Amino acid sequence: SFFDNGISFLRKRHWHDYYDLSLSLFEAAAQCALVIGDIISVKLLSEQVLAHAKSFKDTLKVIFITVTALAYASQLPESINRSILALSELGEELPESYSETEIKFCIEQTKVMLQGFSDEELLGYKIMDDPSKIMAMNFYARLELSFQMTKQMAQPVVTMKIVQLSIAQGMSPVSLIGFAYFGQLLASLGEVKEATRYVKIATELLGRSGSKEVAGEVISVGTQVLCLVEPLQTTLEFHVQGETAAMKSGDIHAAILNRILHLATSFWAGAKLSTWKKEYDRAHRLCQEYKHATFLAHIIQMEKYLSLMGAEGDADRATNPNQTQKQAVQEVIDVQEANPHAQYTAILQNMYISFMLRKFDQTKELAEKYFVFNLHTWAILYIHTTHAFYGGLVSFWIYRQSNDPIWVTRGQKAKDAMTKWVDSSEWNFLHKAHLLEAEEAFCNNSFERAKLFYEKAVSVAKQHRFINEEALACELAGYFFLEMEKNDTAIQYFMQAHKKYHEWGAVAKSNALFEFVQKVLSPSSRSMAGSISNSFSSASDAQWGSNDENRRKRGAKRTGH
DSSP: OHHHHHHHTOOTTHHHHSHHHHHHHHHHHHHHHHHTTOHHHHHHHHHHHHHHOSSSGGGHHHHHHHHHHHHHTTOHHHHHHHHHHHHHHTTOOOOSOOOHHHHHHHHHHHHHHHHTSOHHHHHTOOBOOOHHHHHHHHHHHHHHHHHHHHOGGGHHHHHHHHHHHHHHHOBOHHHHHHHHHHHHHHHHTTOHHHHHHHHHHHHHHHHHHOOGGGHHHHHHHHHHHHTTTSOHHHHHHHHHHHHHHHHHHTOHHHHHHHHHHHHHHHHHTTOOHHHHHHHHHHHHHHHHHTTOHHHHHHHHHHGGGGGGTOOTTTTTTTTSOOHHHHHHHHHHHHHHHTOHHHHHHHHHHHHHHHHHTTOHHHHHHHHHHHHHHOOOOSOOOHHHHHHHHHHHHHHHHHHHHHOOHHHHHHHHHHHHHHHHHHHHOHHHHHHHHHHHHHHHHHHTTOHHHHHHHHHHHHHHHHHTTOHHHHHHHHHHHHHHHHHTTOHHHHHHHHHHHHHHHHHHTOHHHHHHHHHHHHHHSOHHHHHHHHHHGGGSTTSOHHHHHOOGGGOOOTTSOOOOO
């Protein structure tokens, strides 16, 4: 409002008589409008500058504000096109097409170039002082996330442009973003040790330079690389710090990005779902408050996870939305049309929920879409490792029901990827690798091997405090022993899974498991289950021992798990 008041005092010929003052006021007002999510005001103020600016140089700030606003409003293609046009005017060209071979060659060139510098040399490197190059770096930084969402094959080119410009012209605050993304790029290629080197350089430069305006984005990108190395639960605080730093500098984009990444990562880390739901609501409100449609769409997609809780009104939000929710769902659809990453993520999230609730036909249909989609991305986030994990579990399940060898091949590929990630962090990935090993052995009728690795998966998941995946490992072990007609062992695993799902807060999931066990187990096993279940409020003796007509003999037809 201060800048608006200042503009209101300007005289009719202010662009002629007070050009510098007018330009400064309109730029500052547009920046403030961007921070509070007032996209309409950004447009109106920017149009004034574009109409009266004396040179292209004088329009650069409002053009940058405009492309940022477009990205917030989920108009990513237009934001990208305007950024590329501005870069062209600044003498920076991006190739129109990118082959995987060309990109890998460019990555190798950049790696060789950087290997000529020690960490200390990079940390003490000269400062960029060319205003046009500094502005070009800002536009490149804005393209990073937009390309990650819509032009995945092109993102490495943007990252390497930032790094190469930094070496050629000197370091700017955006250089830190470039090094963080370069680390993420190397991590996607399996070079996790080198990846963490560049993330640490970016973080150290952040401390030395005091570049607070980029702190939020550097932390958000770098933390996702650290998730591949450090215990997942310990990395969550980094995203909290990133959000705080971004809010202090007025970078709402990075603040919300950290909030979303914290939300997604904490879910897979096994955060209590009651706590997670509160975090979800906070993130949803933040996106709405600042009118950030692109990130809001991603948050709304995560609402599906609430169906595991079974809390009143949550389980069927996505399938039976009210009018306000219908509008939000439509916004998600609009974002997905221009955002392959959002489409891919939606398929994965739906597949995960269907798998967890053991809806085989729906899971298979979504898995087929997932593998056909086959989104290639040069960036890696922690959620990509979970995509591989659950994609592998789903594949092994489908193979056992279909005997189609393509599914066991897909499962093996996921297992191999997880084994490689174990090299960078046993804490985060060893129990996942064990569970995939067990499921593969189950498929191959290697029953002793399967038994061994189910036990290992449960033990390691418990030791590393992944309560969600400890519960899942127990459940899948239960299905294995049930198929082996070892009902007493099966019931022990099912009851442990039931307990852990309750501790996690997945009430709907634990209840669904309870109903399954009640239907398929013999009377003696269910009687045993009843005595064990006394300690669980939702699984009383009456529940496990009643409903005689549902009892089936041990030799009854299995449901296919």
